[in-house]
Amino acid sequence: MARRLPRKDVVIVGLGWTGSILAYELARTGLDVVALERGPWRDTASDFNIGTAPDELRYAVRHDIFLRPKQETLTMRNNPSQTALPIRKWGSFLPGNGVGGAGLHWNGQTWRFLPDDFRIRSHMIERYGQGILPEGNQIQDWPVSYDELEPHYDRFEQVAGISGKAGNIKGKIQPGGNPFEGARERDYPTPPLKQGYAQSLFTKAATEMGLHPFPRPSANISMAYTNPYGCSMAPCTYCGFCEWFGCANYSKSSPQTCVLPALVREPTFEARTDCEVTKINLSGDGKTATGVTYVDASGEEWEQPGDLVLVCAFSLFNVRLLLLSGIGKPYDPASGKGVVGRNYAYQTGSGALGFFNDAKFNPFAAAGSLGVALDDYNSDNFDHGPHGFVGGASITSAHTNGRPIRYHPTPPGTPTWGSAWKKAVKDNYQRVTNVGAQGSVMSYRNNYLDLDPTYKDPLGRPLMRMTFDYQPNEQKMANWMAERCQEIVKAMGASSTKLNRLGVPWSVVPYQTTHNTGGAVMGNDPNTSVLNRYLQSWDVSNVFVMGASAFPQNAGYNPTGTVGALTYWSLEAILKYLKSPGALVSR
Amino acid sequence: MWLRTLVLLLPLFSAGSVTAGPDNYVDIARGKALVIAGDCAACHTAEGGQPFAGGLALQTPFGAIMTPNITFDTTTGIGSWSADDFARAMQEGRRPGGGHLYPAFPYPYYTKVERSDLDAIYLYLRALPPVENRVNRNTLPFPFNIRLLMKGWNALFFTSGTFKPDPARSAEFNRGAYLVEGLGHCGACHTPFNAFGANQNDKYLEGNQIDNWTAPNITNDPRVGLGKWSVDDIVQYLKTGQNAFSLASGPMKDAIENSTSEMPVADLKAIAVYLKERGAEGPPASTPLAASDPRMQAGEAIYVDTCAACHVRTGTGVAHLFPKLAGNVVTTQEDPASLIRIVIAGGRAAATEGFPTSPAMPSLGYRLSDKQVADVVTYVRNSWGNAAAPVSEETVRTLRAKVTGAAPGE
Numbered sequence: 001m002a003r004r005l006p007r008k009d010v011v012i013v014g015l016g017w018t019g020s021i022l023a024y025e026l027a028r029t030g031l032d033v034v035a036l037e038r039g040p041w042r043d044t045a046s047d048f049n050i051g052t053a054p055d056e057l058r059y060a061v062r063h064d065i066f067l068r069p070k071q072e073t074l075t076m077r078n079n080p081s082q083t084a085l086p087i088r089k090w091g092s093f094l095p096g097n098g099v100g101g102a103g104l105h106w107n108g109q110t111w112r113f114l115p116d117d118f119r120i121r122s123h124m125i126e127r128y129g130q131g132i133l134p135e136g137n138q139i140q141d142w143p144v145s146y147d148e149l150e151p152h153y154d155r156f157e158q159v160a161g162i163s164g165k166a167g168n169i170k171g172k173i174q175p176g177g178n179p180f181e182g183a184r185e186r187d188y189p190t191p192p193l194k195q196g197y198a199q200s201l202f203t204k205a206a207t208e209m210g211l212h213p214f215p216r217p218s219a220n221i222s223m224a225y226t227n228p229y230g231c232s233m234a235p236c237t238y239c240g241f242c243e244w245f246g247c248a249n250y251s252k253s254s255p256q257t258c259v260l261p262a263l264v265r266e267p268t269f270e271a272r273t274d275c276e277v278t279k280i281n282l283s284g285d286g287k288t289a290t291g292v293t294y295v296d297a298s299g300e301e302w303e304q305p306g307d308l309v310l311v312c313a314f315s316l317f318n319v320r321l322l323l324l325s326g327i328g329k330p331y332d333p334a335s336g337k338g339v340v341g342r343n344y345a346y347q348t349g350s351g352a353l354g355f356f357n358d359a360k361f362n363p364f365a366a367a368g369s370l371g372v373a374l375d376d377y378n379s380d381n382f383d384h385g386p387h388g389f390v391g392g393a394s395i396t397s398a399h400t401n402g403r404p405i406r407y408h409p410t411p412p413g414t415p416t417w418g419s420a421w422k423k424a425v426k427d428n429y430q431r432v433t434n435v436g437a438q439g440s441v442m443s444y445r446n447n448y449l450d451l452d453p454t455y456k457d458p459l460g461r462p463l464m465r466m467t468f469d470y471q472p473n474e475q476k477m478a479n480w481m482a483e484r485c486q487e488i489v490k491a492m493g494a495s496s497t498k499l500n501r502l503g504v505p506w507s508v509v510p511y512q513t514t515h516n517t518g519g520a521v522m523g524n525d526p527n528t529s530v531l532n533r534y535l536q537s538w539d540v541s542n543v544f545v546m547g548a549s550a551f552p553q554n555a556g557y558n559p560t561g562t563v564g565a566l567t568y569w570s571l572e573a574i575l576k577y578l579k580s581p582g583a584l585v586s587r
Numbered sequence: 588m589w590l591r592t593l594v595l596l597l598p599l600f601s602a603g604s605v606t607a608g609p610d611n612y613v614d615i616a617r618g619k620a621l622v623i624a625g626d627c628a629a630c631h632t633a634e635g636g637q638p639f640a641g642g643l644a645l646q647t648p649f650g651a652i653m654t655p656n657i658t659f660d661t662t663t664g665i666g667s668w669s670a671d672d673f674a675r676a677m678q679e680g681r682r683p684g685g686g687h688l689y690p691a692f693p694y695p696y697y698t699k700v701e702r703s704d705l706d707a708i709y710l711y712l713r714a715l716p717p718v719e720n721r722v723n724r725n726t727l728p729f730p731f732n733i734r735l736l737m738k739g740w741n742a743l744f745f746t747s748g749t750f751k752p753d754p755a756r757s758a759e760f761n762r763g764a765y766l767v768e769g770l771g772h773c774g775a776c777h778t779p780f781n782a783f784g785a786n787q788n789d790k791y792l793e794g795n796q797i798d799n800w801t802a803p804n805i806t807n808d809p810r811v812g813l814g815k816w817s818v819d820d821i822v823q824y825l826k827t828g829q830n831a832f833s834l835a836s837g838p839m840k841d842a843i844e845n846s847t848s849e850m851p852v853a854d855l856k857a858i859a860v861y862l863k864e865r866g867a868e869g870p871p872a873s874t875p876l877a878a879s880d881p882r883m884q885a886g887e888a889i890y891v892d893t894c895a896a897c898h899v900r901t902g903t904g905v906a907h908l909f910p911k912l913a914g915n916v917v918t919t920q921e922d923p924a925s926l927i928r929i930v931i932a933g934g935r936a937a938a939t940e941g942f943p944t945s946p947a948m949p950s951l952g953y954r955l956s957d958k959q960v961a962d963v964v965t966y967v968r969n970s971w972g973n974a975a976a977p978v979s980e981e982t983v984r985t986l987r988a989k990v991t992g993a994a995p996g997e
Contacts, residue, residue, distance in 0.1 A: 265943055
């Protein structure tokens with residue numbers, strides 16, 4: 001029997017980017033805020049000593065800061081005709097664990113989605129006709145426009161100190177930036193990172209091909225910066241230990257560097273770590289959340305009443321918490337009815353490796369979001385008519401790391417072990433560079449999340465089941481992008497190339513990306529969305545759900561920039577809600 | 588208009604009698620500000636304990652002294668004290684029964700505080716909730732446990748009497764002097780001790796070693812003191828914990844977080860004016876060690892490997908996070924204790940409203956030998972325009988033993 005605690009104004013589930021931003025913004029208005037985080041407390045000073053933080057074995061191989069499958073896992077299958085089995089070792093994606101969440105271990109690529117991405121269904125039909133949409137798709141327009149989100153993108157970029165080069169300020173195209181981006185009110189708060197040799201080759205080759213390369217926006221920042229919350233950051237040292245690591249140099253934007261120092265000073269804020277929320281509790285009529293139930297590190301169960309519940313866990317676990325709490329109708333692909341779990345999407349990765357005769361790329365001098373990208377093949381920046389697919393990809397030349405254990409590209413045909421492999425690693429370490437395409441994934445009737453009928457977690461609750469595969473549209477798109485990458489890497493001077501097509505069926509084993517989106521999507525129609533345009537639950541008006549779970553489908557970019565923008569967009573609505581509680585959009 | 592007159596008159600009334608009732612909010616609020624300026628909580632609060640309930644072990648060369656409970660609990664605190672009792676303790680270092688207090692309680696400074704201010708402090712402490720917390724007040728070993736010895740100490744080193752303003756100086760200077768020499772008790776850390784644990788008045792504010800940290804020279808000396816800092820630099824440092832020259836760590840981090848960052852800027856400015864104008868005293872200039880000195884060469888190699896990523900190859904650091912080493916007076920103090928212990932054991936910078944980040948210097952003692960620490964510290968003390976005496980392996984070994992508890996040579 002859960003013991004009942006004193007009421008709080010705001011209960012936040014999960015203390016990553018979205019939870020810490022909302023906690024800070026609400027606590028400083030004087031509200032009593034408690035954040036419940038299932039993992040441990042982590043901060044730069046105590047957890048990431050510069051002498052021990054760059055430890056590839058500990059963090060990248062042994063997943064020190066990641067969720068353990070025994071804490072929570074998923075079952076997975078590629079389509080509804082299969083029986084899903086539990087993921088016993090994380091592979092394709094790695095959910096974080098502890099304060100900072102994915103914002104601690106990310107690489108730091110901080111994109112704005114393109115204006116067309118927010119109304120992709122309408123846009124594609126207007127330009128190409130209904131026939132362009134793939135079979136079984138559930139692509140839908142976002143309930144917000146780029147213009148509405150622009151000030152909120154800006155606010156997140158300012159808080160995170162993002163390094164980049166604007167391509168479009170108030171409609172005026174800026175040389176050296178991304179000419180395809182939506183109009184920005186102002187430039188990034190800090191200038192782009194310094195680029196490496198591979199990026200100079202890429203820039204030259206792409207420009208000669210008539211493409212439009214630009215430095216990609218980075219949360220590994222280029223210079224000392226103090227953000228609007230007073231938190232200070234230092235210039236990136238290009239050590240190449242970003243993704244899967246905490247940054248010891250105060251150089252990677254994260255809740256730790258950008259929000260927590262200010263947040264922990266707020267007298268009305270409290271964080272409880274190692275506390276896993278098991279359920280959002282509802283009133284008898286199911287229309288109001290009364291708080292949450294959680295289990296602490298010793299297994300003790302507590303009830304935390306609260307007036308407002310903000311669901312800020314990782315996207316997949318937001319969806320599971322809604323399913324376990326009975327908030328919103330679960331999605332059923334057979335009938336097409338229900339909404340929670342609907343429109344789960346992911347990301348494609350494809351590209352081409354280039355082997356050069358005499359180059360020294362120094363891949364170890366790297367940063368998670370160092371790189372030059374181009375958007376000529378993203379969204380609808382090119383004519384999709386001849387290709388017969390929807391979506392696109394950002395194409396990048398980047399070295400995110402050259403770490404000793406995992407970074408050893410070898411040419412096709414190299415044995416996977418032994419002296420020939422060793423020789424190939426040695427010969428190629430300096431001579432290989434990649435041009436990659438990170439692509440969109442549309443939403444489909446049969447890609448979804450629900451509760452598994454068989455497998456349960458240690459607390460006896462059903463695991464979530466993921467049903468997902470790359471559909472023909474995504475395969476066609478990603479493989480076409482791989483060819484574009486190959487053209488570019490050849491133009492850069494590669495003597496031979498290795499094409500990386502999209503791996504199908506989707507496998508949970510090799511690492512691909514932790515850009516899991518959808519399942520609790522935002523929309524204007526309660527029949528096809530869990531949340532209204534302010535990220536407020538259609539069904540329980542004092543529950544708001546942050547994160548990439550709100551994306552109706554995924555774009556050809558990393559999600560964090562949009563997650564940050566949506567958080568500030570929703571914050572504005574939450575402040576309005578607090579003055580006059582109730583549904584912000586009527587059903 | 589009448590309201591403004593009333594507000595202007597309030598301070599006059601507030602300086603009045605201590606017999607005012609417990610709802611004398613103006614005096615209580617003034618008392619709170621004074622308690623912050625005196626940083627009373629720093630010593631009178633145990634780690635994790637209730638504020639002002641005492642029980643912190645103050646390390647002195649004579650042994651540990653447990654600080655008393657100064658909440659108004661009648662049995663374990665000072666609940667039975669009158670305002671006169673309180674004033675006598677502050678001004679003379681004597682308890683109500685006449686017993687002597689040890690000068691670890693800096694009454695040689697507090698004696699300068701005006702009675703009206705002492706009364707306001709009394710009122711504030713009395714307004715706080717009493718906390719029952721019995722503290723063992725007799726932890727010093729023989730013969731220092733004989734409190735009567737303090738009678739002789741007082742005769743030698745203690746002059747009682749409230750602060751006398753210098754009419755030749757500005758009101759601001761005098762306000763600063765009153766704060767620094769009185770409640771602020773800055774000299775308690777920043778002035779060297781003699782063999783009897785008394786501050787050496789002829790070396791007032793010239794720097795000291797306290798709890799294995801260097802409390803730097805804070806006279807206006809241009810080389811090792813505040814000579815290069817402007818009044819605004821000092822104010823910014825006390826208010827935010829950092830300025831263009833330095834970031835506060837160690838005991839000053841606590842003093843800034845708990846005390847000076849919460850003080851009114853006008854008082855900080857008065858302190859700065861006083862420190863800038865009262866005079867400069869420092870050791871004679873050193874000449875930097877030659878770059879070819881083997882210690883410098885070894886030190887530079889370690890610096891490039893271990894320090895330069897944050898503090899930058901040219902010692903300029905990173906604003907707000909990684910202190911500048913070039914021209915930072917902490918690096919060139921005669922006593923290198925802070926430099927050595929920060930390299931060995933790490934540290935954190937102050938977190939304040941203006942700059943909440945509180946960056947950490949990681950501990951590097953686990954991978955640097957005493958010789959390596961000595962060399963890198965010597966290099967920092969003699970590069971980029973810095974000049975100070977080299978540091979020996981022996982000095983590092985001794986300090987490491989004190990800071991980490993490691994046996995010498997380990």
